[in-house]
Amino acid sequence: MRDAFASSQPTPEEFQRRLNDLMRHLQVPPPATGDAQSNFDRSVEPTSGDAADAAFQFQRKPRDVKAHLDRFVIQQDEAKKVLSVALCDHYHAVQAALAGKAMPNYTKQNIILLGPTGVGKTYLVRSMADLIGVPFVKADATKFSETGYVGGDVEDIVRELVRRADGDIARAQHGIIYIDEIDKLASAPNSSGRDVSGRGVQTNLLKLMEETEVPARSPQDMAAQIQAMMEAQRGGKKGPATINTKHILFVVSGAFDGLDKIVRKRLREATIGFAAKPHSAADAVSVLGDTQTRDFIDFGFEPEFIGRLPVRVVCQPLAVDDLFHILKTSEGSIIRQYEQDFAAYGIEVLFHDDGLRRIAERAGEEKTGARGLMTVSERALRDFKFELPSTHVKRFVVTRELVDRPAAALRQLLAEHANEERVVMRQLVHDYGERFAKEHFLALRFTDTAADALIAEALEKQLSVRDLCGQKFKDFQFGLKLIAGNTGRKEFTLDADAVAAPEQVLSEWVVASYRKEG
Numbered sequence: 441m442r443d444a445f446a447s448s449q450p451t452p453e454e455f456q457r458r459l460n461d462l463m464r465h466l467q468v469p470p471p472a473t474g475d476a477q478s479n480f481d482r483s484v485e486p487t488s489g490d491a492a493d494a495a496f497q498f499q500r501k502p503r504d505v506k507a508h509l510d511r512f513v514i515q516q517d518e519a520k521k522v523l524s525v526a527l528c529d530h531y532h533a534v535q536a537a538l539a540g541k542a543m544p545n546y547t548k549q550n551i552i553l554l555g556p557t558g559v560g561k562t563y564l565v566r567s568m569a570d571l572i573g574v575p576f577v578k579a580d581a582t583k584f585s586e587t588g589y590v591g592g593d594v595e596d597i598v599r600e601l602v603r604r605a606d607g608d609i610a611r612a613q614h615g616i617i618y619i620d621e622i623d624k625l626a627s628a629p630n631s632s633g634r635d636v637s638g639r640g641v642q643t644n645l646l647k648l649m650e651e652t653e654v655p656a657r658s659p660q661d662m663a664a665q666i667q668a669m670m671e672a673q674r675g676g677k678k679g680p681a682t683i684n685t686k687h688i689l690f691v692v693s694g695a696f697d698g699l700d701k702i703v704r705k706r707l708r709e710a711t712i713g714f715a716a717k718p719h720s721a722a723d724a725v726s727v728l729g730d731t732q733t734r735d736f737i738d739f740g741f742e743p744e745f746i747g748r749l750p751v752r753v754v755c756q757p758l759a760v761d762d763l764f765h766i767l768k769t770s771e772g773s774i775i776r777q778y779e780q781d782f783a784a785y786g787i788e789v790l791f792h793d794d795g796l797r798r799i800a801e802r803a804g805e806e807k808t809g810a811r812g813l814m815t816v817s818e819r820a821l822r823d824f825k826f827e828l829p830s831t832h833v834k835r836f837v838v839t840r841e842l843v844d845r846p847a848a849a850l851r852q853l854l855a856e857h858a859n860e861e862r863v864v865m866r867q868l869v870h871d872y873g874e875r876f877a878k879e880h881f882l883a884l885r886f887t888d889t890a891a892d893a894l895i896a897e898a899l900e901k902q903l904s905v906r907d908l909c910g911q912k913f914k915d916f917q918f919g920l921k922l923i924a925g926n927t928g929r930k931e932f933t934l935d936a937d938a939v940a941a942p943e944q945v946l947s948e949w950v951v952a953s954y955r956k957e958g
């Protein structure tokens with residue numbers, strides 16, 4: 441499949457159509473990026489931190505960086521250490537270079553992160569970028585193609601970084617690019633379908649990771665190109681039209697399924713003839729810690745590509761206990777998000793430890809790392825989110841039982857709440873009768889059925905019990921006084937029929953009282 445852009449000449453009709461599109465584009469402020477950018481994860485706004493000003497300053501030490509990561513990312517201690525060191529090295533080198541102190545033999549500390557899904561790989565890198573305030577962009581390796589047509593051009597990531605830096609090319613030039621699912625670019629025979637293209641993308645990425653100049657406007661984006669021409673004609677802003685990738689830190693990651701087997705095989709071969717069998721029982725992750733360049737090549741990477749990724753970090757799977765601590769202590773815990781979501785409706789939610797532990801246990805069964813926490817919590821609290829905002833429930837507790845049987849817990853909560861409310865509302869009805877007695881020296885009582893009818897009506901009409909009674913029985917002081925005058929009666933009991941038709945009941949009573957008198 442070839443795009444007309446990639447072939448030399450579009451047909452005149454095609455050209456006309458594109459030109460029309462383009463003119464429409466130019467009426468409104470042109471989009472900052474081309475279409476291919478829709479591949480990017482836009483969940484994070486451009487960061488603003490200590491790199492915001494033109495003169496890039498970097499003073500941090502690995503321990504400071506790790507301390508920051510500890511606030512958000514639970515476990516992954518080894519990964520945090522290695523990343524902290526690599527990050528500090530990288531930005532010290534950047535700072536030196538920007539200050540004109542070149543380090544000719546410096547090797548960029550591009551990072552490869554290995555580990556199962558949902559254990560914090562992306563989260564680690566994003567948290568680092570937040571800390572130092574450099575622009576950060578995350579992309580998915582599977583979205584790129586060699587020609588840049590089907591998915592996007594690898595250079596689009598660099599342009600996206602500029603967008604994240606609010607168009608500030610200088611800032612973008614020391615940002616962080618994170619590419620996920622890098623293992624899908626491997627061209628080993630067992631990797632499905634991407635062989636040729638995968639290798640091509642590796643080559644293209646390789647250039648970026650090393651050093652290259654990326655045009656600030658995509659050569660494939662005709663609108664951007666013509667806009668650039670028009671600006672040039674108007675004698676518009678100069679500025680560098682290219683982005684240099686020398687100081688951009690690249691982090692790539694993937695689950696690398698099957699890499700552990702390759703490592704194991706190599707280790708086994710190395711020990712043939714010896715009695716010892718290292719790692720024979722070791723789990724996949726500790727084996728990955730022994731990965732060498734050769735293993736990545738056997739996995740299907742180009743040696744040059746893997747050679748540009750000198751820092752290797754393995755993230756560990758998360759145990760139930762870790763998942764519990766993520767909920768309980770991480771500053772990014774989804775529990776805080778739930779608290780805020782409910783607070784928007786004036787509802788307080790309290791997570792008991794046994795509830796959190798149950799969420800963690802169930803998330804563990806999902807086998808998607810910390811992502812399972814969201815799945816499980818959502819399943820447990822979905823109906824609460826839907827129902828509670830329309831009720832008078834103002835607080836509830838998330839317990840183990842709730843996580844296991846949310847529907848039953850919700851029913852019970854609503855029933856309990858209705859009961860509590862009924863008790864209070866009955867008291868309000870009787871209180872109305874007592875006040876009536878004090879003011880008018882006539883006892884007014886309500887049967888239970890009358891009280892329940894009032895409660896039901898108050899709830900339905902969203903009126904307070906007192907207001908409803910005030911409206912319904914506003915004439916009773918006069919009517920009952922008449923009756924008292926006629927018959928000497930001082931105590932009155934209202935039943936459900938008096939609640940349903942107060943005026944009618946009162947007038948019947950009054951009429952009857954005259955008859956008695958007569």
Ligand SMILES: Nc1ncnc2c1ncn2[C@@H]1O[C@H](COP(=O)(O)OP(=O)(O)OP(=O)(O)O)[C@@H](O)[C@H]1O
Nearest residue numbers: 512513514557558559560561562563766770810811
């Ligand atoms: N170790 C951890 N500590 C705290 N939160 C974590 C941790 N790991 C994952 N999370 C939470 O889970 C979410 C998903 O994790 P993340 O995106 O980092 O997974 P990943 O390792 O990059 O997975 P994948 O390989 O699927 O991309 C994070 O946004 C974060 O909220």
Ligand SMILES: [Mg+2]
Nearest residue numbers: 561562563620
């Ligand atoms: Mg990720």
